[in-house]
Amino acid sequence: MEITGNIATIAFALATLGPGLGIGWLVAKTQESVARQPEVASTLRVNMLIGAAFVELLALIGFIVFILAYFV
């Protein structure tokens, strides 16, 4: 069997699963909400950006983990 590689690659891949779905979900609900109450669109956009930043951070740390595990 000649499978080669470092499991850090798989690790990053898994690290995108939760955040990918999570950001998708929160943006989806944001859109629905903007459509229902267009006058609060700016409040909703700020919330969306805060939420997405929280979640995106998780996956970005996953990238740092990959870099550390692969090169250090």
Added chain:
Amino acid sequence: MEITGNIATIAFALATLGPGLGIGWLVAKTQESVARQPEVASTLRVNMLIGAAFVELLALIGFIVFILAYFV
């Protein structure tokens, strides 16, 4: 078979799954709620930040765990 690596990378990856979905969920519901009652938007945002901080902490501890397991 030449697969290499440290399972601490996989561990961090798994540690993002619950929090990624959890924060996505709570922000999603926040948006829906802001759209329904725009006048409590600030209360909802404070709750959202408290909740996201609680959950984000879990994943950040996951990163500390990775650092400890990989470098210590």
Added chain:
Amino acid sequence: MEITGNIATIAFALATLGPGLGIGWLVAKTQESVARQPEVASTLRVNMLIGAAFVELLALIGFIVFILAYFV
């Protein structure tokens, strides 16, 4: 095969899954409830903090378990 590591790291990762989703869930419903009855927002926030503390404790004990298993 040169995969190394201590499964205590995986253990902490798994310990974030339930709490991450659980806190996300309870905060999500809190938001929905604040939007429905803004006048009980403070009662709801106290409940949210109590619930989040109960659940967060589980993951924090998970971190203690990691520390004990890794360094003791």
Added chain:
Amino acid sequence: MEITGNIATIAFALATLGPGLGIGWLVAKTQESVARQPEVASTLRVNMLIGAAFVELLALIGFIVFILAYFV
């Protein structure tokens, strides 16, 4: 393969999954119920604390199991 560790760590991690989701669920429904009938908020909070204590106990016994299995 140089993976090391004691599966008691995994055991505690699994022991947080059910309780983490369970407490999240019961607090979530408590919030919804407080919003529907604010005048029974105190009854609902007592029920919530009883329920959370029952469930939390399960995970705390899981910690005792870890301590027994790891150090005794």
Added chain:
Amino acid sequence: MEITGNIATIAFALATLGPGLGIGWLVAKTQESVARQPEVASTLRVNMLIGAAFVELLALIGFIVFILAYFV
């Protein structure tokens, strides 16, 4: 491979999954029911305690199983 441990610890962990979710569920529905019919709140609480006791017993027997398997 140097993973050590006794699977009795995993067994107890799995034994908390169902009860943790189960008690969470029954308390959740109790809360919903109290909110719908506040005048039967005490009846609902007694039922909740009976139900939680039944379910808790399962996990406590799981702890006895662990003690027997580990020390006897």
